[in-house]
Amino acid sequence: MKKTVFLGLFLMIGLVLFAQEKKAQQFPSVDIKTLDGKAFNTKDITNEGKPIIVSLWATWCKPCLAELMAIDDLYEDWVEETGVKLYAISIDDAKTASRVAPFVNGKGWEFTVLLDQNWDLKRALNIVDIPFLCILNGDGEIVWQHTSYAPGSEYEVFEIVKKIANGEPIE
Amino acid sequence: MKQIKLVITLLFLFAVGMGYAQNSGHISGDVCFNGMFYIPDSLIGAEKVESKVRANSWLNLNYNNGGFTLGARYEFYLFPLIDFEKIGYKGQGITHYFADYKTDLLQVTVGTFYEQFGSGLSFRAYEDRQLGIDNSLLGARFRVNPYKGVAVKGVWGIERNNFDFDYTKRSDMIRGIDGEVSLDQIFEKMQEKGFSLAFGGSFVSKFEKSTEYQGLIPPEKIPQNVGLYAYRINFGFKGFRLEAEMASKINDPNLTNDFIYKKGEALLVTTTYSQKGFGVSASFIRADNMDFRSQRNISATTPLLGINYIPAINRQYSYQLLGNYSYASQPNNQIGFQGQVNYQIPKKSKLGGKYGTDLTFNYSRFHTIEQIPVEEALSLGTPSGTDGYTSSFFKFGKDLLYQDIGFDVTKKINADWKLMLGYNYIDYNLLILQGHGELAHIHHITSEVTYRINRKHALRGELHALFTKQDMGDWIYGMLEYSISPNWFFSVGDQYNYGNQAEAMRIHYYNFSVAYVVGATRIAANFGKTKEGILCIGGVCRAVPASYGFGLNITTKF
Numbered sequence: 001m002k003k004t005v006f007l008g009l010f011l012m013i014g015l016v017l018f019a020q021e022k023k024a025q026q027f028p029s030v031d032i033k034t035l036d037g038k039a040f041n042t043k044d045i046t047n048e049g050k051p052i053i054v055s056l057w058a059t060w061c062k063p064c065l066a067e068l069m070a071i072d073d074l075y076e077d078w079v080e081e082t083g084v085k086l087y088a089i090s091i092d093d094a095k096t097a098s099r100v101a102p103f104v105n106g107k108g109w110e111f112t113v114l115l116d117q118n119w120d121l122k123r124a125l126n127i128v129d130i131p132f133l134c135i136l137n138g139d140g141e142i143v144w145q146h147t148s149y150a151p152g153s154e155y156e157v158f159e160i161v162k163k164i165a166n167g168e169p170i171e
Numbered sequence: 172m173k174q175i176k177l178v179i180t181l182l183f184l185f186a187v188g189m190g191y192a193q194n195s196g197h198i199s200g201d202v203c204f205n206g207m208f209y210i211p212d213s214l215i216g217a218e219k220v221e222s223k224v225r226a227n228s229w230l231n232l233n234y235n236n237g238g239f240t241l242g243a244r245y246e247f248y249l250f251p252l253i254d255f256e257k258i259g260y261k262g263q264g265i266t267h268y269f270a271d272y273k274t275d276l277l278q279v280t281v282g283t284f285y286e287q288f289g290s291g292l293s294f295r296a297y298e299d300r301q302l303g304i305d306n307s308l309l310g311a312r313f314r315v316n317p318y319k320g321v322a323v324k325g326v327w328g329i330e331r332n333n334f335d336f337d338y339t340k341r342s343d344m345i346r347g348i349d350g351e352v353s354l355d356q357i358f359e360k361m362q363e364k365g366f367s368l369a370f371g372g373s374f375v376s377k378f379e380k381s382t383e384y385q386g387l388i389p390p391e392k393i394p395q396n397v398g399l400y401a402y403r404i405n406f407g408f409k410g411f412r413l414e415a416e417m418a419s420k421i422n423d424p425n426l427t428n429d430f431i432y433k434k435g436e437a438l439l440v441t442t443t444y445s446q447k448g449f450g451v452s453a454s455f456i457r458a459d460n461m462d463f464r465s466q467r468n469i470s471a472t473t474p475l476l477g478i479n480y481i482p483a484i485n486r487q488y489s490y491q492l493l494g495n496y497s498y499a500s501q502p503n504n505q506i507g508f509q510g511q512v513n514y515q516i517p518k519k520s521k522l523g524g525k526y527g528t529d530l531t532f533n534y535s536r537f538h539t540i541e542q543i544p545v546e547e548a549l550s551l552g553t554p555s556g557t558d559g560y561t562s563s564f565f566k567f568g569k570d571l572l573y574q575d576i577g578f579d580v581t582k583k584i585n586a587d588w589k590l591m592l593g594y595n596y597i598d599y600n601l602l603i604l605q606g607h608g609e610l611a612h613i614h615h616i617t618s619e620v621t622y623r624i625n626r627k628h629a630l631r632g633e634l635h636a637l638f639t640k641q642d643m644g645d646w647i648y649g650m651l652e653y654s655i656s657p658n659w660f661f662s663v664g665d666q667y668n669y670g671n672q673a674e675a676m677r678i679h680y681y682n683f684s685v686a687y688v689v690g691a692t693r694i695a696a697n698f699g700k701t702k703e704g705i706l707c708i709g710g711v712c713r714a715v716p717a718s719y720g721f722g723l724n725i726t727t728k729f
Contacts, residue, residue, distance in 0.1 A: 025197050028235065029273065031314070036367045036412065037405045038353060039322060041275075060487040066621070073526060073583070093297075094290040095482035095500075098414050098441040099511060102450025105410070106513025107529060118287040118297055124240075126201035126231055126728040128300075129693070145691045147726075151621060151629035152656030 024141035027054070028124040032089065033115045035101045040114055042121060049138035050083040051164040053157065055111075056122060056132045058092045059103050064131040067149035071157070072109055078158055082165035086111040091130060093117050133157065137164050144170060196236030201728040203300075204228040207252055208721040215678055216703050216717040218253075223720075225250045231267075240271040242282075248334070254715045258473060260303035262334025267307060278314040283307045286326050288349040288373040291480035292418040292437050292461070293401035294326070304474050307331045308345060309338060320356030324349045330465040330476055342380035343465045345478055349373035367407035374400045377478060379466060384430050388556045397423040399435075399463055399479065415440040418461065418479070424556070425467035428460050428503055431548075431559030435460035437481060437502075448527075450513040454484045459540050459562055462502040471503070484509045485535040485575060488595075490617055491648045491666060492637040495704040496599045498537065498573040506567055507537030526583035533577040539568035539603070571610065574598040579617065586623070593617035601642060611641035627656045638670075645670025660686040660695075666702065678702075692727040 029043040045052060053071075057064035068088060071078075078084050088111040090100045097117050104113050116122055125132070127147075134145040135157065144160045146153065163170055206226035211219040226247075233242040244267035251261050269282030285307055288294040298305045310328020317323070326347045329338050351371035355361040361368065377397045381390040401418035420435030428435075436459045443452040458481045465476040483500035486509065512532045516523035542560040551557065579593030595615040601608030614637070621631045633650040650664035666680040682699030703717035 025199055029238075031278075036407045037369055037414070038356065038367070039316075060489055062489055069581075069583075093482070094287075094295075094439075094480060095484050096487060097290075098412070098443060098454065099452045101412065102443045102445040102452045102511070103513055104450075105445035105447055106450035106515060106531075108448045108515050108518075108527065118285055118295065120285070123231075123285070124233065126199050126233065128201055128203055128726040128728065132691070145728075146657060146688070147691045147693055147728075148660070148686070148688050150654035150656040150658075150660060150688075151623050151631070152625075152627050152654075155626055156657050 024137075024143055027136055027140050027142060028121070030116075030121045030124045032121055033117065035104075035113055035115065043140075045087055045136070046140065047083070047085040047138075050085065051138070051161045052136040052140075053084060053086040053161065054134050054136065055086065055088050056091055056116070056125070056127060056130050057088055058090055058130060059096050059100060060092070061130050063149040066151070067131050067133070067154065068109065068111070069107070070151065070154045072107070072111075074154060074158070075110060078161065082161050084161045084165070087114060088112070089114045089116050089121060091116050091119055091122055093119075135160050135164065196234060198232065198234050199729060200230065200232040201726065202228075202230050203727075204723070204725040205252065206723045207718070209253065209718060210720045212700065212717070212719040214675070215680070215700055215719060217700075217719045218716070220253055222250050225252050225256075227251050227255060238273045240273070241269070242271070243268040246334075253718065255303050257716060258303050259333055259475075264334060264336055266305065266331065266334070276316055278312075280312040281310075283309050283331065284312045284326075284328075286312055286324065287480075288324065288347065288375070289351075289371055289401060289403045290414070290416050290439055291482065292416050292439060293373045293399050293479055294345075294347050294349070294375045295478075295480035296326070296330070297480070302474065305331050305333075306477055310344075318357075320353040322351045330478070332465075332476055344378050345375065345465060346378070347373060347375035365409045367405070369405045370403070371405075372400070372402040374398065375463075375478065377463070377465060382468075384424070384555065387553070388424065388430060392556070393424060393467070394422045397421065397463070410444050410446045412443045413440070414442075420461060420463060423460075423463065423467070425462070425464065426469060427462040427464070427471040428559065429553070430555040431460070431557060433460050433559045435463070436564075437461045439482070439484070441484075445513075448515040448517060451511070453508065453510045455508045456482070456484050457506040457540065457564065458500075458502050458504070460503050460559075481505075485537070485573065486511060486533045486577065490615070490635055491633075491650075491664075492635050492646050493595070493597070493615055495642075495702075496597055496611070496613060498535075498575075498599075499604050501537075501539070501572065501603075504539050504542075504568075505537050505572060506540050506565075507535065507572070509533070509535035524582065524584070529581040531577075531579050533575065536574045537572040539570040539572060541566040541568045570600065570603060571598055572600045572603060588623075589621040591617070591619040608642055611639050614638040629654050629656070633664075643668055643671050643676070658688055660684075660688070664699075668702075691729075693725070695722075695724045697722045697724075 032040050034040045092100050097115055131149045132147050134142045137143045209220050209223045211217055229246040231244045243265055246266045247263045248261055249263050267283045269280055269284055271280040285296045296306045296308050308328030308330055312326045314324045329341050329344050353369040355367045381393040381395050383390045399420040401416055403416035406413045416439050418437045424430035424432055438457045441454040461481055463478045469476050481500050481502035483498050485498045514530045516528040518527040541562050544560050545558050547557040548554040575597050577595040581591045583589045597613040599611045601611055616636045619633045623629045631652045635648040637646040646668050648666045652662040654660045662684050664682045668678055671677050680700040680702050684697035686695035698721045701718045704715055
């Protein structure tokens with residue numbers, strides 16, 4: 001009985017995944033918080049039709065910080081060129097969440113920072129490890145995603161952002 | 172139980188089928204395989220294990236169509252990694268399954284779910300895969316936003332206990348309600364003037380059938396219902412913020428507190444001020460008898476069946492050598508504070524250079540609380556069955572648990588070179604936090620260099636040193652990572668316990684690893700030795716046995 005259900009489940013998933021290959025995922029709608037504790041629904045992650053970068057990070061995750069610091073150095077130029085907006089969503093929990101705001105300001109980051117304290121968004125996005133970065137097109141669809149950070153991968157991120165801003169197809 | 176699972180599985184299949192037929196909805200998921208081939212090594216204490224090839228693996232599936240979400244997770248941990256086996260995280264099955272419907276006004280979840288009230292002092296159902304913690308509840312949850320700025324949440328359910336799925340045999344459950352009012356969202360004038368102000372409160376009740384305790388306390392004296400209430404305030408004005416939560420627990424004799432009846436109390440306060448280039452934060456915590464579990468006979472040595480969450484508010488480090496000296500939160504007995512200053516010497520200034528220079532200073536100190544035994548406990552010779560002790564609220568107890576003074580500098584010198592230097596002095600109470608030894612005094616030096624060879628290739632090196640006369644003595648750690656963006660990572664590292672008093676124990680714990688990343692898929696292989704120690708994430712810690720061998724880790728999402 002159990003086996004049959006499983007087999008059915010896996011077959012169906014396989015089929016559906018195979019068939020939905022080309023369909024982009026809409027960014028999920030999850031309730032998280034702003035830095036001053038207000039409720040924020042992730043469907044309000046918008047940028048007037050221009051590209052959006054969403055990064056999941058934490059103050060204790062060193063590669064996350066390396067990535068955001070690398071982007072920070074280039075961000076002014078990126079915004080100027082493409083109008084891109086970066087949402088840096090921290091998964092810090094109760095022990096460090098209240099220190100995210102001073103941390104971010106201390107670094108002088110210009111990103112929009114949000115808090116996913118109990119990992120509701122992390123789960124909705126099926127993220128196992130951070131850093132995780134995805135790029136949304138003007139319609140709020142996830143068109144590109146990447147996990148972990150190697151110095152230099154920010155250039156690839158910007159290539160994708162430019163393509164979206166210019167209305168070019170990605171791959 | 173089995174029927175619920177079957178119904179949800181069938182519902183899942185049905186919804187997916189329907190959604191797919193209508194060409195709407197979306198499936199997403201993730202798969203993880205984390206395996207290891209173990210080689211015994213008597214010197215480091217890596218025991219011979221029964222089956223040498225072990226793995227933790229799981230599959231998560233979510234189906235979403237508009238406001239409707241179905242999800243399920245299958246975990247296969249029949250032969251788990253040995254550290255998971257040691258904590259009893261062993262078994263297999265569908266461990267997480269839910270149906271969720273969400274609109275702007277209302278959200279209802281049936282099945283297993285995660286939730287948090289306030290900062291978690293009263294209630295937090297959460298997961299941490301690396302630690303083998305999954306405190307999800309099986310039951311139902313609602314969230315309502317009846318009016319702008321007003322939010323109400325309610326939960327009811329039975330907590331997950333590793334792979335023991337026989338919920339019909341359980342005699343414990345949790346009920347909770349939480350409300351929050353954001354005044355600045357109701358009175359918009361406040362927002363315009365830069366104010367934010369919110370109040371919240373929660374009540375959580377645990378039911379568990381009474382049992383007697385070791386012949387000392389008869390069952391009729393053990394409360395079946397234990398209540399915990401908490402209230403909180405969040406206030407902000409421009410760059411300033413104050414967050415405070417206070418929680419009290421009534422009548423909860425349990426194994427972690429030696430079955431005393433004393434009221435539990437916790438207070439968590441954080442104030443922060445920040446402006447561009449400068450941030451400062453100060454936090455205070457006091458937790459007295461606040462270990463709150465679904466079952467009263469669970470030992471404090473496991474994180475199983477925890478209902479609330481008392482955070483460790485010290486600064487979290489991810490340095491290799493400090494892993495063994497991470498502060499573990501003491502829900503029943505801690506008082507302390509933590510302060511931190513972040514400052515950026517401005518970009519394009521003389522001292523800051525083109526890219527600015529980041530400075531962080533940190534200080535934290537935690538003690539036990541003061542405990543004066545009550546007369547009754549003294550005359551009985553045991554605290555069990557009495558009020559246990561009295562404690563004056565703000566008084567620091569005599570035992571220092573943890574102290575950390577730290578300073579670090581991060582500087583990007585030019586487009587190619589980046590440098591980080593740090594120093595920490597740490598006092599660590601081995602006896603209370605790890606159950607052996609004494610107070611260790613530790614000096615720790617960190618350095619990290621990143622060199623970008625070109626746009627794709629980079630080298631990163633870390634060199635850390637730890638000096639202490641106690642415990643295992645001095646350590647040194649070196650690591651070199653070569654990355655080819657965005658796909659390849661190669662690294663080699665070594666932790667060397669050169670200062671161990673026993674000459675035979677001056678061991679190299681080396682590690683080689685290679686990882687390949689494409690999109691959201693990561694495949695990593697490593698070979699090496701792991702020292703016996705403590706793995707802490709978020710102030711929750713567990714013992715990690717020594718191991719030696721070859722590991723393979725695959726994660727992907729779709």
